[in-house]
Amino acid sequence: MLRCLFYTSLLASGESPATVTDIVRAARYKNRLQGVTGVLVFDGLALAQYLEGPPGVLAELRELLSRDRRHSGFHVRLDIEFAGPRFFPGWSLAFGICTDPEAFQRFEGREGNAAFDLFRSMLPEFDVEA
Numbered sequence: 310m311l312r313c314l315f316y317t318s319l320l321a322s323g324e325s326p327a328t329v330t331d332i333v334r335a336a337r338y339k340n341r342l343q344g345v346t347g348v349l350v351f352d353g354l355a356l357a358q359y360l361e362g363p364p365g366v367l368a369e370l371r372e373l374l375s376r377d378r379r380h381s382g383f384h385v386r387l388d389i390e391f392a393g394p395r396f397f398p399g400w401s402l403a404f405g406i407c408t409d410p411e412a413f414q415r416f417e418g419r420e421g422n423a424a425f426d427l428f429r430s431m432l433p434e435f436d437v438e439a
């Protein structure tokens with residue numbers, strides 16, 4: 310079984326956008342070690358991240374993310390176990406920039422697969438780099 314997590318949050322006030330670059334660098338390394346794959350998108354303020362991997366690892370990561378003070382408004386929209394296959398097998402953590410400041414507002418009121426489906430449909434609009 311695999312577990313996946315999709316959430317949205319906001320860069321904590323007082324944090325510079327360069328923090329996100331640091332997070333991605335460390336996360337790519339750690340995700341590779343732990344068998345986690347996923348994608349993070351950032352619009353300069355808002356964040357959206359999808360992660361998938363072994364259930365125990367994802368449970369621990371959810372806990373760490375919920376306590377990480379570099380972001381706020383941690384809002385889990387999807388957290389389920391699934392049989393696989395992975396959606397992003399080749400991405401330890403792809404990173405994308407969203408240049409539309411209103412794009413993330415579309416997640417408001419969307420939970421579960423509806424939120425994740427919207428995220429996936431938006432990925433081509435983001436400039437995602439693996």
Ligand SMILES: Cc1cc2nc3c(=O)[nH]c(=O)nc-3n(C[C@H](O)[C@H](O)[C@H](O)COP(=O)(O)O)c2cc1C
Nearest residue numbers: 332336339340356358360370373374377379380402
């Ligand atoms: C927006 C955001 C995204 C993050 N993404 C990941 C991730 O994909 N993988 C990861 O291991 N940690 C990620 N982190 C960091 C975790 O919250 C936590 O600080 C880290 O996993 C702790 O690593 P350590 O056990 O090596 O100290 C992220 C943090 C933030 C704020």
